[in-house]
Amino acid sequence: MDRDDELGDEPEELGAEACLRLLSTVPVGRVVYTEHALPAVLPVSFEVVPDGRLLLAVRRDSATARGLDGTVVAFQADRLDPLTRSGWSVLVHGRADILRDPEQILGALRSGLRPWTDEPDPMFVAVVPELISGRRLSASAHPVPHA
Amino acid sequence: MDRDDELGDEPEELGAEACLRLLSTVPVGRVVYTEHALPAVLPVSFEVVPDGRLLLAVRRDSATARGLDGTVVAFQADRLDPLTRSGWSVLVHGRADILRDPEQILGALRSGLRPWTDEPDPMFVAVVPELISGRRLSASAHPVPHA
Numbered sequence: 001m002d003r004d005d006e007l008g009d010e011p012e013e014l015g016a017e018a019c020l021r022l023l024s025t026v027p028v029g030r031v032v033y034t035e036h037a038l039p040a041v042l043p044v045s046f047e048v049v050p051d052g053r054l055l056l057a058v059r060r061d062s063a064t065a066r067g068l069d070g071t072v073v074a075f076q077a078d079r080l081d082p083l084t085r086s087g088w089s090v091l092v093h094g095r096a097d098i099l100r101d102p103e104q105i106l107g108a109l110r111s112g113l114r115p116w117t118d119e120p121d122p123m124f125v126a127v128v129p130e131l132i133s134g135r136r137l138s139a140s141a142h143p144v145p146h147a
Numbered sequence: 148m149d150r151d152d153e154l155g156d157e158p159e160e161l162g163a164e165a166c167l168r169l170l171s172t173v174p175v176g177r178v179v180y181t182e183h184a185l186p187a188v189l190p191v192s193f194e195v196v197p198d199g200r201l202l203l204a205v206r207r208d209s210a211t212a213r214g215l216d217g218t219v220v221a222f223q224a225d226r227l228d229p230l231t232r233s234g235w236s237v238l239v240h241g242r243a244d245i246l247r248d249p250e251q252i253l254g255a256l257r258s259g260l261r262p263w264t265d266e267p268d269p270m271f272v273a274v275v276p277e278l279i280s281g282r283r284l285s286a287s288a289h290p291v292p293h294a
Contacts, residue, residue: 027229032179032186032221039179039186041223043236043284074179076188082174085265089190118232118286137190139265 014134019090022079022134024048028116029077031056031127033067033096040067045116046075054092054127055099055108057115065123068096075127080137090134092127099124161281166237169226169281171195175263176224178203178274180214180243187214192263193222201239201274202246202255204262212270215243222274227284237281239274246271 014022023029024047032041042064045057054075058065073096080087099105108124115122161169170176171194179188189211192204201222205212220243227234246252255271262269 028227030177030188030223030225032188038240038278039221041177041179041188041221041236041238043225043227043234074186074188076177078177078190080175080190080263085263087190087263089188091188093185116227116232116234116284116286131185137263139263 012136012138014088014090014136016129016132019092019132019134020048020052020129022088023054023077023090023092026077026079029054029056029075031064031068031096032074032076033064033071035063035067040064043116045114046077047111047113052129054094054129055113056096056125056127057108057113057122058125059115059117059119060121060123062123065098065125068125069098071096072130073127078137085137085139087137088134089137090132092129093131094127094129096125096127099126159283159285161235161237161283163276163279166239166279166281167195167199167276169235170201170224170237170239173224173226176201176203176222178211178215178243179221179223180211180218182210182214187211190263192261193224194258194260199276201241201276202260203243203272203274204255204260204269205272206262206264206266207268207270209270212245212272215272216245218243219277220274225284232284232286234284235281236284237279239276240278241274241276243272243274246273 031044075092078089178191222239225236
């Protein structure tokens, strides 16, 4: 275990392909964008499409949809098991754009992707990953002497 | 339901007290800070202390600990149930500082707070909430005609 790891708290880094594969196993992630000059973080339903883009489902004409369109966002998803203290976390940086192509919109609707709030008339935001990083988050084998 | 809600995708806003109460029911949240000029998002174990500060547990001398110290961070936690499409999400903005007071460190150790990776010798980062916002994320009553 490399305790001087410059990348953060956990040592096992994941490659981009593994990250996308893990992302495709969860229905919700968190998008980070700028709102009133502060980072806003909001859970959103999403899916990974075959070309590697992420599609996020948001409420039509919401502040979130407007805030994301045409910006560079961070998108994070994880799966964490508190019992075993194991799991993973993936972080994507990329440009977000509201999906405007009718065929792609139809495809997203047909796939069943909907905002968490299950809005009947959602908008979709496509994120093209430019940076993908991820790590496994597992408890070390150390005992906890201070407990 | 106010579809023009300026605050985002979901309408039911939560007060600061309700937000802190909800935060205290989950063991892990996600801290957003700046790393290499990009937003980094990392799951961290945390607790709400009685004075309303958040204590985050990170690996000693990690890039995360250094990246958080003395900065303004966003901290987000949620609980989401995909079956009922219900849940909540809380977002805190505030200044983060590594805990340096030996008595407070001892108190955090005694409380059992540990990094997700269960490091035996953690550091703690205190976040003083300056802005607290939250919302319930529940499916609307609308049917989904496109499904």
